[in-house]
Amino acid sequence: MTAYQSLLVIDKTAKLPAYLQLANQMMNLIRGGELRAGQKLLGTRQLAQLLGLHRKTVVQAYDELLAQGWLESRTGSGTYVVENLPEMTPQPFGDVSKNVLNPAKTAGFSFNETPHLQRPVMVSGRPYHLDDGFPDPRMAPLNELSGAYRSNLLHGNSYVRLGYGDTKGSSWLRRELAVYLNETRGLKITEENVLITRGTVMGLYLVATGLLNKGDNVAVGALSWLGANMNFRQAGAHLHSLTVDDHGPVVEELEQLCQKKTIRLVYLTSHHHYPTTVALRADRRLKLLQLAETYGFIVFEDDYDYDFHYLSKPLLPLAAVDRAGMVLYCGSFTKTISPAFRVGYLVGPENVISHLAQLRRIIDRQGDTMLENSLAELLQNGVIQRHLRKSLRAYRERRDVFCELLKTELGNYLDFQVPNGGMAVWARFDKSIDMEKLSEKALKKDLFFSNGLQHNDSDNVLNATRLGFASSTPEELEQSVGILKKVI
Template sequence: MQIQLDRTTRTPLYRQLAQQLRRRILSGELPPGTRLPPERRLAAMLGVNRSTVVSAYRELAAEGLISGHVGRGTVVIDHRRPAAPEWPAGGVPWPQLFAPLASLLYDPALEDAALASSRSDVISFATGLPAPELYPISVVRQLLDEALHREGPRLLQYCPSEGYPPLREAIASWSQRWGIRCSPDQVLVVSGSQQGLYLIARALLEPGDLVAVEAPTYVGALQVFRAVGARLLPVPVDDHGMRVSVLEQALEHRRPKLIYTLPTFQNPSGVTLSLDRRQRLLELAARAGIPVIEDDPYRELWYEAPPAPPLAALDDAGVVISLTTISKILFPGFRIGWVIAPWPVIHQLTLVKQLVDLDTNPLMQWAVWAFIERGLLLPHLETLRPAYRERRDVLVAALRAELGTALRFRVPGGGLYLWCELTEGLRARDLLPEAAQRGVAFTPGESFFPDPTVGRAFLRLNFTYPAPATLVEGVRRLAAALRALQTAHAVRERASAPIV
């Protein structure tokens, strides 16, 4: 839920807030039963006084759109009011027609982080973006000018659903650098790896199927699997990646349809699956006949030494479906990713893709092809790695200086994130409002676990998007927020202590 308050207009902030919430309620984006953020939390996220939120909620309550309940908070109610301005008389009752998918995917922790990050005065550690100042914009401008001049009419038409053929060839060749042996026919170009993950889930999963996932794991994967009705089998992670021995024990009693893993600089934990565990995972999967989805968007972003070979390079049994993207190393806005898999899988995924978007943007595919084929991508990576290593080290040093032992973390060898754990029994969701009040945001860790109660002490910090000086200032604000939470926690502890 994105809320933008314009402080330059004469419209009161509470009225702007009420208007935006009203629009989302009447459109069905916030269906009946949706719990709205508590007044203090929403005020902290938006950087406004609590009275602003109180006034907006009162206005919506007077219109019969929301209701406050002791113990339940403020919830959207079934208004069924066709007389509201945004709801034309005789119109379709949209909220009654929506499938329960939106409410199934609603995550209040992620909503809180998005609300705080949307403010211009907030330093956001919540994003998963590369550094925009390192984008090779001038090179891309020249490439796109060339593409439109030479092949504009063709690149502005549809292209094969499997992808722009020269790009598929370039991807097959590029993948050989890591030992992945594939032909262009085993490559499917997708509109970002998130689409690839969705296509895999739609093609291979049915409601009730079991999927083994790491705990924690990528929140987008959890959302996709839940959206198709899959059940989740969490497998814990340690410093060496997925605990394959735990998965092996689970396979004695349960039979997942898929195994999903981010084996290299995992999101969110930053850990990398060791070589012996990679080999054991492939042995288990081959023996049981279970496909392994290898989600590998961070492989190229290593900062000390290259990681172990990808699962797809070690796979002799044809059980791996490899998934990656250009978003983390070039431009997220290009929305270019790819799947490498046995040809029958590629064929089935292509059929599903044709139901979604027919093809991936041909012009952007041409630009990625040119980057790979003309030797531009490797030099770009050689620019990114030292810059991101510096930012990681700046964040680590600032956290150690400002927070000391109040925050535990491991230093990742690559990727985009630092995975942190609060000590002293504190919860990341309680820290977020304090942080937002001081102009800093992060992603609470509970969203990355199949069981959110497991991850309440964790938070994820991105170090690639903010500039080094911004990282330091962000940590200073985060430390101030943590001190405020520690003080409040100590007061509550004293108040609840028994009198003897």
């Protein structure tokens, strides 16, 4: 009885009903071996008196355990722990903390932790930020989006509207995207060439998982997006680096590589190379497509911020001039509206899109149909197009202000080229500056920016990082540069 009193403690102020507290505690005692298989329990009246509970509470607890199969009732004899439980060894008394794991923190089973997945999550939350090149969500058409979302949520056939849909994504959004991409990027596609994803990362994962085999060779820029490289490594591919100069990846190196190895896929950000922001030159684009046809490799074109180009009309994507079906084209609304809205798209030949849609089904049955239809409505009504024109003007102004500030205030400490497009500046800092310490000092002054260490490799410390300007007003950019100058 003393053991019952010490092991069963009911908190009458807790939200969980007393009978469930009692049932859960007794269940844990059975699991831990303190109550053994076949052991007879106290009668409900006796246990109620012992714990200061109403007898009905104990009866409810016993009934719960009987229903779950932990206890059995024997007519005329009482209530027992069921006989068919495996034998449990109770924990010994004394200081056993060194041998006890917290199952909420540490698994009891082993698994392999892969180094290539160790990538810090970029979350700022600071008043000032020179981020990786994110949009300003304060400019997003949120009123129009919320109105469209409400309309799509409430109107129409609810069984169809709120039920399961096509694994390729909302047919409405795929139709509108096909029209939009044909008009703005020179593509020649229909909705059957479009797969809606949760963003570019999901498109990369589907391609890496569905089209690569372990041991395949993938070519990327020596300076490239770590998120893409992680996906290729996860698929078991071997990565081969291409030199990146002022005109993008050096395609001549790719040709030499193709003569030595079978290349399965080439990944690139042709419009504004990540992270350096340079555009892939026209002659290299043509040469790349010729090599893809000759050697049969896939071209994954990540066009993460095509809509933001500040000079003349931007070069058309590789996908617009692909005549052999070698290019998979990927983009998202992350840079258009906000990273919180996880809607992207993957464009390719119909048979590839159908294949990847089958794979997507076992990862994520479908996307957010309400959000996808809402974005389709905004595309159809021209809201997103107007938002892009407004954003383009604002981001061009911010780029100009920011680059002038960098030149006049920090020209002695860093070097950069004014980007023709995109949302960030590739800044190369003086080698005497410790980027990690600089970032930490700036953070204490409420300025966030990446220390750029992810762009380094074992042989080359670049001392460079991306400084995003689009998400800050001219006044905020002036404050940010002032903080950066002080900490330097």
